Amino acid sequence: xxxxxxxxxxxxxxxxxxxxxxxxxxxxxxxxxxxxxxxxxxxxxxxxxxxxxxxxxxxxxxxxxxxxxxxxxxxxxxxxxxxxxxxxxxxxxxxxxxxxxxxxxxxxxxxxxxxxxxx
Amino acid sequence: xxxxxxxxxxxxxxxxxxxxxxxxxxxxxxxxxxxxxxxxxxxxxxxxxxxxxxxxxxxxxxxxxxxxxxxxxxxxxxxxxxxxxxxxxxxxxxxxxxxxxxxxxxxxxxxxxxx
Numbered sequence: 093x094x095x096x097x098x099x100x101x102x103x104x105x106x107x108x109x110x111x112x113x114x115x116x117x118x119x120x121x122x123x124x125x126x127x128x129x130x131x132x133x134x135x136x137x138x139x140x141x142x143x144x145x146x147x148x149x150x151x152x153x154x155x156x157x158x159x160x161x162x163x164x165x166x167x168x169x170x171x172x173x174x175x176x177x178x179x180x181x182x183x184x185x186x187x188x189x190x191x192x193x194x195x196x197x198x199x200x201x202x203x204x205x206x207x208x209x210x211x
Numbered sequence: 212x213x214x215x216x217x218x219x220x221x222x223x224x225x226x227x228x229x230x231x232x233x234x235x236x237x238x239x240x241x242x243x244x245x246x247x248x249x250x251x252x253x254x255x256x257x258x259x260x261x262x263x264x265x266x267x268x269x270x271x272x273x274x275x276x277x278x279x280x281x282x283x284x285x286x287x288x289x290x291x292x293x294x295x296x297x298x299x300x301x302x303x304x305x306x307x308x309x310x311x312x313x314x315x316x317x318x319x320x321x322x323x324x325x326x
Contacts, residue, residue: 096254123312132220134300135255135316150313182254186312198243198304198312202254 095119096203098183104209111170113206115183122188124166125200126150126158129180141166142188173210181206214238215303217317224324230288232320234301237282241303245314246275246286249298258299259286291324298322 099114117124123142127135127150137150139158147158155177159167166185170177184200216235224230234244242263247255261268261275261284268275274287288295301317 101252125313127316132318134215134217134318135302137313137315140313184254188312198245198260198306198314199257200312200314202247202256204252204254 096183096185096201098181098203098206100206101204102207102209104211105170105173106211107174109170109173109210111173111208111210113168113170113181113183113208115166115168115185115203116164117166117183117185117201118164119185119201120163121185121201122163123186123200124160125184125186126156126166126168127182127184128152129182129205135182138168175210177208178210179208181208213318214241215301215315215317217299217301217320219320220318221321221323224291224322226293226324226326227290230286230291230295230322230324232286232288232299232301232322234284234286234317235282236284236303238303238305238315239282240305241315242306243304244275244277244284245302245304246273247300247302247316248295249300249319255300288322291322293324293326296322296324 096117125140126138141147141160157169183203186200245260246258248258249255277284298319302314
């Protein structure tokens with residue numbers, strides 16, 4: 093079974109702190125994604141990475157950065173946490189086109205999420 | 212600009228009846244659609260998908276219907292069970308080498324199945 097793990101289930105930080113959220117997947121997936129989930133807004137893509145050291149902005153990248161130094165690990169960084177970044181953060185991974193069939197290319201596997209509260 | 216919309220925030224159904232969850236999209240480049248299910252304190256899990264070359268896909272109690280002309284898809288759960296109570300997200304993808312499997316998600320619909 094695919095396993096995507098996230099470093100913390102719950103996190104409480106103060107405004108202005110630098111926050112690191114880590115995600116690790118064990119399926120040798122090329123693609124990794126960071127989302128935030130907010131009530132009434134669904135899942136919104138923050139950043140994604142399609143290879144080591146490669147990254148692309150998603151729909152809401154402002155206030156965030158990412159790092160992918162190893163294939164299995166994708167980190168989300170909040171440079172200076174703000175209260176409007178209080179949210180559920182979800183990491184996901186998937187095959188890259190060419191690694192699997194067409195349907196598996198689109199299926200993303202999610203971690204359990206990190207509930208971040210910024211005070 | 213919400214390209215994938217789930218206009219019903221919640222749905223309540225009696226056990227044994229049919230649950231119908233709806234999803235609309237605006238981007239005509241979308242050609243692959245997925246439904247995810249999410250329990251509280253867990254990440255979303257893949258439920259069922261459909262390619263734009265089909266109009267129906269079944270998997271046990273779950274069936275997804277796609278109406279391309281209306282840019283509308285629906286998920287039918289028959290019969291509904293209390294364990295189906297969860298948030299359901301619709302997602303869409305534009306297949307292509309540069310998309311990297313990016314998914315655009317709807318807002319989610321909370322399904323409650325009463326015993």
